[in-house]
Amino acid sequence: MQSSHFGKDFLWGVATAAAQIEGAANAYGKGPSIWDTFSKRSGKIKKGHQPTEACDFYHRYKEDIALVKTLGFTVFRFSISWSRIFPLGDGAVNKEGVAFYHNVIDECLKLDLIPMVTLYHWDLPEALSKEGGWTAFGINAWFNDYVSFCAKEYGAKVKQWIVINEPFGFTSLGYMLGVHAPGQTGVHNFFEAALHTAIAQADGAKILRGEVKGAVIGTAFSCSEIVPYTQSAPDLLAAKRTDALMNRFFLEPVLGLGFPTANWEVLEKFAISHSTWRYQERMKFDFDFIGIQNYFPLVIRYNAFIPVVQAWEVKAKNRRAPHTAMGWEVNADSFYRIIRQFAAYPQVKNIMVTENGAYFQDHLVDGKINDQARIDYFKAYLAAMLKAKNDGVNITGYLAWTLLDNFEWAEGYQARFGIVYNDFKTQQRTIKQSGYWWQEFLSR
Numbered sequence: 001m002q003s004s005h006f007g008k009d010f011l012w013g014v015a016t017a018a019a020q021i022e023g024a025a026n027a028y029g030k031g032p033s034i035w036d037t038f039s040k041r042s043g044k045i046k047k048g049h050q051p052t053e054a055c056d057f058y059h060r061y062k063e064d065i066a067l068v069k070t071l072g073f074t075v076f077r078f079s080i081s082w083s084r085i086f087p088l089g090d091g092a093v094n095k096e097g098v099a100f101y102h103n104v105i106d107e108c109l110k111l112d113l114i115p116m117v118t119l120y121h122w123d124l125p126e127a128l129s130k131e132g133g134w135t136a137f138g139i140n141a142w143f144n145d146y147v148s149f150c151a152k153e154y155g156a157k158v159k160q161w162i163v164i165n166e167p168f169g170f171t172s173l174g175y176m177l178g179v180h181a182p183g184q185t186g187v188h189n190f191f192e193a194a195l196h197t198a199i200a201q202a203d204g205a206k207i208l209r210g211e212v213k214g215a216v217i218g219t220a221f222s223c224s225e226i227v228p229y230t231q232s233a234p235d236l237l238a239a240k241r242t243d244a245l246m247n248r249f250f251l252e253p254v255l256g257l258g259f260p261t262a263n264w265e266v267l268e269k270f271a272i273s274h275s276t277w278r279y280q281e282r283m284k285f286d287f288d289f290i291g292i293q294n295y296f297p298l299v300i301r302y303n304a305f306i307p308v309v310q311a312w313e314v315k316a317k318n319r320r321a322p323h324t325a326m327g328w329e330v331n332a333d334s335f336y337r338i339i340r341q342f343a344a345y346p347q348v349k350n351i352m353v354t355e356n357g358a359y360f361q362d363h364l365v366d367g368k369i370n371d372q373a374r375i376d377y378f379k380a381y382l383a384a385m386l387k388a389k390n391d392g393v394n395i396t397g398y399l400a401w402t403l404l405d406n407f408e409w410a411e412g413y414q415a416r417f418g419i420v421y422n423d424f425k426t427q428q429r430t431i432k433q434s435g436y437w438w439q440e441f442l443s444r
């Protein structure tokens with residue numbers, strides 16, 4: 001397999017996110033984000049790590065973007081930190097922050113790389129979180145102001161846009177389970193946040209469409225094939241519900257189908273109490289591409305003690321299935337099947353894999369970072385994607401997660417997903433064997 005098998009227009013890139021790489025978290029006029037405050041106070045991040053310095057991309061962006069080029073990619077995906085532009089979320093603009101993203105974009109263009117901008121990758125301004133964040137009624141107006149600003153400011157140079165990164169990821173982990181910022185819990189908070197996020201996703205896309213000539217607009221969904229543990233009726237139901245939440249909940253409103261609430265009392269109540277049908281039209285948008293981000297499948301079993309879903313994950317290690325250092329099952333066939341599941345909606349015209357990658361322990365051998373497991377992972381997942389493409393699925397790009405080892409949210413700096421190693425003490429970058437593998441793969 002070589003990259004040319006995917007066609008000459010296929011986009012190959014790496015994906016990153018502001019809070020995970022930038023650092024300079026309280027410098028150059030940036031306001032705090034929920035990840036700055038959550039990492040300080042919650043005690044929920046491994047080893048008490050904080051994103052304050054991260055990979056120091058803020059100062060090293062030139063060197064890092066040059067690496068993207070050296071490795072042979074054509075797309076650099078990065079996100080804008082909302083509180084670097086609007087320190088308080090809305091109102092006064094931080095000019096230094098605005099200039100920083102111009103510099104990043106200009107550097108990409110100088111090297112003939114396509115800049116792909118994510119507008120929201122989880123780092124909400126803390127000032128807005130104090131007002132309720134994604135659960136607040138005002139969030140849609142704040143978000144729209146922010147999107148309009150970015151579209152007007154950068155739209156002449158940036159054509160590839162992703163509105164929101166993994167709506168299910170941050171609304172479930174941050175507002176229902178409390179393990180991510182802002183650390184809120186409860187199904188009520190989740191529903192409030194989810195409704196506002198689904199609206200923001202389409203509103204943001206419509207603003208981009210109006211402001212940016214020639215924009216290619218996508219949004220990025222997390223997805224996982226859901227496999228029932230047994231064929232028993234309770235396991236099948238648990239799997240079906242998990243699928244509705246994890247794969248369909250944010251996708252279907254975009255496609256004009258509304259939230260998938262049918263035959264599930266808790267969701268039906270949410271739909272009624274929030275009159276979600278009223279927003280059906282507003283949540284819809286004809287995206288140029290649907291971004292999918294896949295890391296693992298889930299095997300699901302019924303469990304009466306788990307609220308709402310009554311479903312429980314049977315972990316890969318307990319099933320003796322191959323898994324990464326995150327405990328996530330390695331299963332390229334499931335990647336193929338989830339691509340097919342998303343592609344089966346007639347409204348989905350174009351799929352881009354906007355994240356995929358793995359954390360494995362890296363080993364230093366003969367002065368090289370030997371990460372054969374990561375290379376094997378990429379090979380298998382790319383082969384699965386090629387199979388889907390050859391079946392006729394319109395897949396137009398693939399972005400590896402991620403360029404550098406970085407601040408991996410609640411896992412802190414321990415979980416290394418990079419194809420380039422980062423020494424967080426010296427900020428020295430070392431290309432891993434997987435990085436060299438990519439370079440070779442992309443050259444043919």
Ligand code: BGC
Nearest residue numbers: 017165166169222355401408
């Ligand atoms: C997120 C990334 C994250 C990656 C690995 C995705 O869900 O978008 O920010 O680092 O998964 O956990």
